[in-house]
Amino acid sequence: MDTVRVIEVKQSVFANNDKRANLLRDELKAKKTYLLNVMSSPGSGKTTTLVKTINMLKNEMRIAVMEADIDSDKDAKTVVRETGVDSIQLHTGGMCHLDAEMTRQGIAELAKDYDLIILENVGNLVCPAEFDTGACKSINILSVPEGDDKPLKYPLMYQVSSLVLINKIDVKPYFDFDSEKCKEYIARRNPHCQVLEISAKTGEGIEEFANWLRDEVKNWKE
């Protein structure tokens, strides 16, 4: 299948995004659906990471993916083609982030019930961190080629992330990237943030991330 549904989501007309986000979280809790918000720079490997992880989990839970982008439906098509799980593309109409209302509109389009909905946010280290989407947790993917200093430059992104996946560790030999320094910078922004090193390309570390997700989904349902 090479067609995916593309939803044009509209920015909230409501002033209080935090309130809308909390409402959405309450609804998700009642439905026992865990929503994960995945944020990163453009090109850090969000889609590839999700494809690998979903293929590890799709036989044990019901998963759907919402791919947010300003334009193109490339990512949703990739997810459908490579995992077979339900996937829709959210177009933000030029917006640099998703808010809770836009996320709610996407979930409404999914219609079915899921254990896990993954929201791939717009590739951007600034604005998505400022808007609570209503997700149960937010994570950040930081890829080795971007450099270990990103937590210094984009503080809020790391303050709001519960987990950072350091991706593309297979290319570490070709870049000046110091994992220990990076972890120290992340801890400065958020001492409770977990960090996992992965390579979505080779699959290294994906099992650990899948385990993290298994625990999250299980705990959310309790």
Next chain:
Amino acid sequence: MDTVRVIEVKQSVFANNDKRANLLRDELKAKKTYLLNVMSSPGSGKTTTLVKTINMLKNEMRIAVMEADIDSDKDAKTVVRETGVDSIQLHTGGMCHLDAEMTRQGIAELAKDYDLIILENVGNLVCPAEFDTGACKSINILSVPEGDDKPLKYPLMYQVSSLVLINKIDVKPYFDFDSEKCKEYIARRNPHCQVLEISAKTGEGIEEFANWLRDEVKNWKE
């Protein structure tokens, strides 16, 4: 010297950013100062590219750099340490982009006259493209690890860029990056956009970028 001036720039209170940007460009034209706006994703190699290029040009023209970031003064320090040219850090107070007024505030702090002022915008492929800074031209740095599909996903960024530097070509063997495809996507967004392939790390292609800048600065003064 390990101290750089950090300026907290304030978002414009003026509604008409385009008008302010045009005014700033007129002022720069009168002073024969060329202002270049450099945009990219976080970690694409803006600062390294600038350092290499400035070291090639600093003996033939008066150069200053304004490094915009939400936090940290790392980039301005790097520029000062590795090139010796005047450099200030602009803090955007959490803002995801610079507007013309913020840029004007930065230039006012530079005080001296320069042939070339380079503005390193906030690492972000979305918002900086929406705000005319008043620069003579805007360029984008797209690094190989980010993937060749970025012009599909961030259309406006490529529409407003006069030149795209495809950076980190030294690591091409380790990534699935198709330069021809990338150039085709860029041309779709902006058929007049020039493209140069560089490696800020090895220096490959930097001479061509320096030549582009030489021509730009020369033409601006005429």
